[in-house]
Amino acid sequence: MTDRGKVLVTGGAGFVGSHLVDELMQRSFAVTVFDNMSTGRLANVSDYIGKKSFRLMKSDVRNARKMLEAAKGARAVFHFAAVVDVQRSIKDPLLTNQVNVLGTLNLLEACRKTDVELAVYASSCALYGDAGKASIREDVPQRPTSPYAASKLAAENYFLSFHKTYGLPIVCLRFFNIYGPRQNPGPYAGVVAKFVHRLLRNKPPIIYGHGRQSRDFLSVKDAVNACMLSLEKREALGQVMNIGSGRPITINNLAGLLIKLTRRPGLRPVYQQFREGEILHSKADIRLARRILGYAPTVLLKDGLRQYVDWVKSVPRH
Numbered sequence: 001m002t003d004r005g006k007v008l009v010t011g012g013a014g015f016v017g018s019h020l021v022d023e024l025m026q027r028s029f030a031v032t033v034f035d036n037m038s039t040g041r042l043a044n045v046s047d048y049i050g051k052k053s054f055r056l057m058k059s060d061v062r063n064a065r066k067m068l069e070a071a072k073g074a075r076a077v078f079h080f081a082a083v084v085d086v087q088r089s090i091k092d093p094l095l096t097n098q099v100n101v102l103g104t105l106n107l108l109e110a111c112r113k114t115d116v117e118l119a120v121y122a123s124s125c126a127l128y129g130d131a132g133k134a135s136i137r138e139d140v141p142q143r144p145t146s147p148y149a150a151s152k153l154a155a156e157n158y159f160l161s162f163h164k165t166y167g168l169p170i171v172c173l174r175f176f177n178i179y180g181p182r183q184n185p186g187p188y189a190g191v192v193a194k195f196v197h198r199l200l201r202n203k204p205p206i207i208y209g210h211g212r213q214s215r216d217f218l219s220v221k222d223a224v225n226a227c228m229l230s231l232e233k234r235e236a237l238g239q240v241m242n243i244g245s246g247r248p249i250t251i252n253n254l255a256g257l258l259i260k261l262t263r264r265p266g267l268r269p270v271y272q273q274f275r276e277g278e279i280l281h282s283k284a285d286i287r288l289a290r291r292i293l294g295y296a297p298t299v300l301l302k303d304g305l306r307q308y309v310d311w312v313k314s315v316p317r318h
Contacts, residue, residue: 011080013040061103071110089148100151135285146277176244180220181311211252219299244284
């Protein structure tokens with residue numbers, strides 16, 4: 001898709017979705033953001049309020065009628081709206097299913113009825129479960145270990161089934177651990193946000209377990225780049241692809257790096273018990289995305305973390 005048109009971004013006022021909106025607006029697309037603002041922030045898209053090429057719909061993906069209204073006229077849809085945290089999904093699996101599965105089905109029905117030319121799903125590495133220390137390929141068995149992971153797998157399968165059954169053009173991007181500016185430190189935030197916000201308040205980072213578990217961290221800039229590439233590559237249709245860095249780091253080493261970047265040498269991590277649903281290791285095999293999308297991560301972890309620390313310092317304290 002090379003010529004400009006209307007693009008719908010569900011969850012577009014949230015952390016990752018709003019960065020995608022920035023890129024789409026910069027490239028002169030007309031953008032509709034569909035967000036219930038439960039975790040999205042108006043400040044993330046406030047620069048575009050009042051512009052003719054921008055529309056903000058404050059609604060919920062569980063509302064099928066509003067979802068259909070939002071999809072009308074859209075050439076492409078990016079689906080980021082979701083309950084995104086493992087621990088929250090454990091506390092409320094019914095809500096997680098309603099938003100992540102039923103909400104996704106509402107979106108797909110809307111795309112089918114309005115002849116959307118491309119629907120891109122923000123899937124998750126969580127659906128692999130504990131796949132070991134080796135690089136995870138897309139064809140390894142999926143073993144969800146939490147309601148969140150199960151919901152993401154179910155929603156992804158709905159995307160694939162709509163492609164096979166109705167011919168809906170879709171792409172599924174299995175994102176690994178995304179971090180970057182606008183990631184806030186709430187109770188369900190990612191580990192990078194939690195570590196940085198504690199350190200900047202002169203509090204030690206809390207590590208659940210022994211800290212030797214590893215994660216593949218992905219800059220939000222690289223995540224957005226993968227989304228934009230999916231707009232352009234027809235050969236990506238019907239594909240499921242890992243989007244990560246391919247360079248995992250242990251949580252212990254992450255804490256050490258952030259202690260240096262925040263200049264808090266006197267602080268040491270505090271260790272607590274493992275939490276339910278957490279996995280030990282996660283490392284993306286990104287060869288398929290390299291081949292099909294031309295995707296390649298560009299942001300080194302240390303540089304991306306420094307940018308995030310600088311951003312946190314620049315915004316008012318929560």
